[in-house]
Amino acid sequence: MNCVSSLTLCAAIFAGLMTGAAQKVVPDKDNVVASRLEGDWVPDLELGERLGTKAKETLSFKADVSALDRVPAGLLAYLKDKHVYLAGTVTIARLKDDASAQPMPAVVIESKGNPTLVCFRSRGGKEIDDSESGIVMLATAREKAKDIMFMGGDFNNEPMRAWRRKPE
Secondary structure: OOHHHHHHHHHHHHHHHHHOHHHHEOOOOOOHHHHHOOEEEEEOHHHHHHHOOOOOEEEEEEEOHHHHHHOOHHHHHHHOOOOEEEEEEEEEEEOOEHHHOOOEEEEEEEEOOEEEEEEEEOOOOOOOOEEEEEEEEEEOOOOHHHOEEEEOOOOOOOOOEEEEEOOO
């Protein structure tokens, strides 16, 4: 293979990694967060009070690898060396104003040893141009309906907020 062919192949592989991010998702049934995050979550007021925090929104997670097709390659570059355990959408709705909630592409990765949720969103326009992340933990219960989710900021010095599964 000559140099030009090698460069072309390398460029094609790199482009595939960036634009075909769905190919990079490698689910792992033993990853507690990725395997149990999907569903609807409401603030757990009792735990929030104990933690000294208050979740002010509901969260809804849906697995959907194709959601990453909406994310520009420049933002997906961050995932190049990351293991993506779950891809899909997250919808965050304020408790008193859920009409404005829009699903955002999101992934669960490991960052600095912590399960981390990365959401891709628009900061002011119609196109996705930003990402936000936060550490996410799950306390699994014997019954899935009683799971508890904790989410904090990017760093370990930020307090966690608590959610429980939305009752059916």
